[in-house]
Amino acid sequence: MKNKTLVSIFIFTFVGLISLQIPFSRVLGSNTKFTLFDFIAPSFGAVLGSVPGIFSVFLIQVVNIILHGKNFDFGGIIRIFPTLFAVFYFAKKRTANIIVPFLAIIAFNLHPIGRSAWQYSMFWLIPIASYFFRKNLFIRSLGATFTAHAVGGALWVWTFGLSKEIWLSLIPQTAMERLLFASGISVFYLLILNTLSFIFKKRILPLLPNIEKKYLYV
Template sequence: MQNVQKYLTKKNLLFVVIFTVLGFIALQIPVAQLEGSKTKFMLYDAFAPIAGTFIGSLPGVLAVFFMQFINFLVHGAVIEDAGTIIRFLPMLFAVLYFAKKGKFNLVIPIIAILAFIAHPIGRTVWYFSLFWTIPIIAYFFRDRFLLARSLGATFTAHAVGGALWIWVFALPASIWISLIPVVVLERALFAIGISVSFVLVNNLLAFLQKKHILNLGFNIEGKYLLGALYHESNTQTNP
């Protein structure tokens, strides 16, 4: 019970409310449709991974799941196919990857690669799973480059989704091959979107805390602050 109360703090609950509103709007903006299903990628996919950075990994995961579930209910709670259920999972792993560096960041894409090539179709297009080495490579650069961190997060989501997709829908090899250029463009855009979203929210929360409008102790990353906020952060760190 104490562990639950630890996460049900005022700042976490307020963040969930704010994130729910913004996330719901983003969930209404489609970006691309998944092959083999009626399920679509939304602008939300470029926004959601940053959640755990500001309130912690577990609250971030819960916030993202809650947002997706509310959206699911609002739209009639209709399960069009297995893709509807699968879509709940990948983003949760993206949140974990972006929020915190850990061995977990390496294990998930490795498991996804093994699961993909274990499938008969996956073995014929094994090179598709090379996309999922990106989170592994990005792991070693994520603390230095925000884009690497974002690429790792979005390709972790892609790895989880792809590994599940091939076993549930068994798309033919030709589809996976045709998806390669789509994935390159799509994930590059998502990574840029994640980076931009993070910088904007990071600076917004820092500004609100500075003005004592929303001083709830969110985790602010000083090196991604801009202008006066950055200089003030440096001054406080190095008086």
């Protein structure tokens, strides 16, 4: 791995670890919270590349568990994986971007409680549809956040169950929450790209090869 990639992974990991300490909202059925990290993590794969980005995001979450282990429940451990799939989705267009949410829908509906609240899993058709319109940054972000939501939802119903009433009552909240996440992912992606461009122009760090120049304004 090239030195500049290692340096970039270190910087992104440091920034990500800090952002993981800034809470946004609580995850239902767990002591875990959504954080600022959920807004910026998908950008890691697009900027660093899929594998380095996923590695960085995984490392950040493992280090966070080590630092706050006594305050983590099983839900917090499960929360590691959905974010990785959001990074994977946002980084590049590929067939797996359709397969993952499709499998999540199946997994959710194989559970008796999930099947009774099947309407909730229809959210996960969004990343499948977004696959075909990902040239639009907001749509791409929407696909990424709902991919994370799909993986998380499928894991959650098999781990905690909850009830039909709870799942269905979450539909309005989920819609608003994920629209906010998609907006945040889009904004922070633009911010990250343009910050990196500025740093490159100041010759502080070399410009990474995965920078999407159409989003640069500085």
